[in-house]
Amino acid sequence: MxxxxxxxxxxxxxxxxxxxxxxxxxxxxxxxxxxxxxxxxxxxxxxxxxxxxPFTTVGASAQKTYPVPCLPAVEGQPDGALPVAYTQVDVRLLNASAEPGLAGAHETVLAERGFSIMEKGNVPDPLQESEIRFGAKGIVQAYTLAAQFPTMRLVLDDRTGSAIDLLIGEDFDPPLDIEDVDVAADQPLPNAEGCVPVDTIEPEPRIKPASDDADTVRPAK
The missing domain is CATH 1.20.5 (Single alpha-helices involved in coiled-coils or other helix-helix interfaces)
Incomplete structure (x- = not known):
């Protein structure tokens, strides 16, 4: 109980x-x-x-936003700068990713279109996005090459010549099909959206290829 x-x-x-x-x-x-x-x-x-x-690739350097120079006035082209003949665009291809073979693959496509491929190599620091680097004398050449791609970052650097560099990043876009490239010899190139006069931009230092000798480009991956 x-x-x-x-x-x-x-x-x-x-x-x-x-x-x-x-x-x-x-x-x-x-x-x-x-x-x-x-x-x-x-x-x-x-x-x-x-x-x-978004997902980012480990080891790829952060890319800042760069001011893009407007196309220059060209004597004899009052309606705007016309594209440069592909054969007169000297391009150095630099692999800025960990994926091998990108410089060679781009060379195949661009050389078939007539671009003059000067060299192939690598850069020491990987990039997330591809970019074209050029000097004040290579603006029209850079715009002409950029038109081959759906999107492309344009970066003015301190080089003195008209040759340009294509740095192929981890998230690269392959060149457009030739029929989709909106370039005609008699049609002025359009300025990049938000472009500014070239003399208002502080050029970036030119990127040197990864090599024991800074003046020598090693074979591309």
């Missing part, structure tokens, strides 16, 4: 267990409600997801 005191202790113990269960379930329900509201807000576009960021 149980005593009233024992029954009362058991009732109190059950009451505390029920209270703890109510607190636990209440916290879980509140947490799920908050998650549901957050998911609905992300889905509707009211807020951006903290996980919505």
């Amino acid at each position: 149980t005593t009233p005191g024992y029954d009362q202790a058991r009732v109190e113990r059950r009451r505390r267990e029920h209270e703890r269960q109510a607190v636990v379930f209440g916290v879980l329900i509140a947490f799920l409600a908050v998650c549901g509201i957050f998911a609905l807000a992300v889905y509707s576009g009211a807020i951006s997801s903290p996980f919505n960021r």
Whole structure:
């Protein structure tokens, strides 16, 4: 036969267990409600997801935004600068990624179109996106080459000649099919959106290929 005191202790113990269960379930329900509201807000576009960021390649250097020079005025071309004949565009191909063979693959396509491939090599630091580097005398050449690609970063550097460098990054876009290239010998090239006069830009230092001798380009990957 149980005593009233024992029954009362058991009732109190059950009451505390029920209270703890109510607190636990209440916290879980509140947490799920908050998650549901957050998911609905992300889905509707009211807020951006903290996980919505692009994948990046480990080791690829961060690329800043560079000002792009406008096309120069060319004597005898009052309507705007015409593209340079492909055979007069001297290009150095530099692999700026960890994937081998990119310089050679680009050489095959560009050389078939008539571009003059001077050299192939590598750069010491990988890039995420491809870019064309050129000096003040190679702006029209750079625009002419850039038209071969769906997108291309243009970077003015401190070189003095008209030869240009194509640095092939990790996320490179291959050249457009020849029929999709919007270049005609008698049609002026369009300026890049947001371009600025070349004399307002501080040129970047020219990138040297990865080599024991800074003046020698080693074979491309």
